Amino acid sequence: MPEESDRRESESPSVRGVYGISVAAELSGFGVAALRLYEEYGLITPGRTGGGTRRYSDFDLTRLRRIAELIDAGVNLVGIGRVLDLEHRTGELERDNLRLEADNAQLRAEQDPAAEPVREPADPAVPAPETTRRGRRRRPAARGRTGSGDGPARERTGGDHH
Template sequence: MSEEADRRDLESPSVRGVYGISVAAELSGFGVAALRLYEDYGLITPGRTAGGTRRYSDYDLARLKRIAELIDAGVNLVGIGRVLDLETRTGDLERDNRRLEADNAQLRAEQGPGTTSAEPVHEPADDAAAEPETGRPGRRRRPAAGQRTRLRDGPSRQRATGDHH
């Protein structure tokens, strides 16, 4: 993003603090003391003027609305902080994923239909053990949990699953 676009974003009412605490309290439905408490818990971080006066943005008001929803759902303030953090991180990951998907689509388009995929082919690994009947290297099959496995020259035994009856 260019510096001009960054500056324009910071001047946007959605991220720039434009409301004083009393207006934010009225718009959000929370009291002034609650807004200060939420700031102490790190749930909101209003901007500050050079003199230290809190300035709330549209983003802050939207976050306060989400805080109200979580309080109504019975989540405490520490839990709200965790939920908000996870929602922010999830949003960041979703944006990264969309960007990567777009990059991949562009690379595929640039690669053209006549080229082959550069993805590696995954072949199953051979087990070093030989199959008893043929003596050839092969893969041993393990029984599923709870199934019996046959010993070579003996009785069958229960596979260890942590349950012993």
């Protein structure tokens, strides 16, 4: 299949398998048997040549470094598989969220071109202010008060109320 080999050659070196198993073992610090075991558990999936020889990429080596970190933290191989899967899915969700935020901003701009978007530097330690549909900030709720404005909210317990 010349199309597939052309596609592989056009891929970046970070995802194209270029290292044999012995080189990958040396670069990763794992033995050849460990690399085969990690593949068996689905932790890594090296590319294969037409003859079936494993070819590891820079991406695979980065993943092996992450596997080593998790092993050092005491996580077993099944747990490592779950952690890696969750990290991958989280990354996809973060990318989707960024795309959706950009789409929403574009739609808001198209709906109300006169309104200027409020752009403030994002500080991860400070939660972003809530906004209404028109992009106006919502007034923050009073802390320590119930929604009815009766005064401070009181914690209810199962004991006597005085």
